[in-house]
Amino acid sequence: MxxxxxxxxxGGQCQQTNVCHNGGKSPTWSSMLTFSNSGDMNLRIExxxxxxxxxxxxxxxxxxxLMSVMQQGSGSSGNSTLN
Numbered sequence: 001m002x003x004x005x006x007x008x009x010x011g012g013q014c015q016q017t018n019v020c021h022n023g024g025k026s027p028t029w030s031s032m033l034t035f036s037n038s039g040d041m042n043l044r045i046e047x048x049x050x051x052x053x054x055x056x057x058x059x060x061x062x063x064x065x066l067m068s069v070m071q072q073g074s075g076s077s078g079n080s081t082l083n
Contacts, residue, residue, distance in 0.1 A: 002027075003050040004059060010066075011038025019050045041067045 004027045005019045013035050020027035043066055047059040 007046045009044040011040035
């Protein structure tokens with residue numbers, strides 16, 4: 001079973017979620033990550049699998065254009081496609 005967590009990068013800043021133990025392929029997080037306004041509109045998201053022994057494994061990488069998310073407005077479902 002995978003124990004995923006996310007690292008998110010925006011404008012030279014990095015934030016990380018907590019590990020979702022036994023999250024597998026459908027993890028959920030209740031983390032709130034805060035970034036300073038850097039003017040950068042590209043959020044890089046990396047999903048990692050936590051390993052207690054050895055190095056963590058990179059599961060996947062995606063990019064989210066924050067301008068597109070803001071243009072969807074507050075009435076959207078909150079789901080976005082990662083590139």
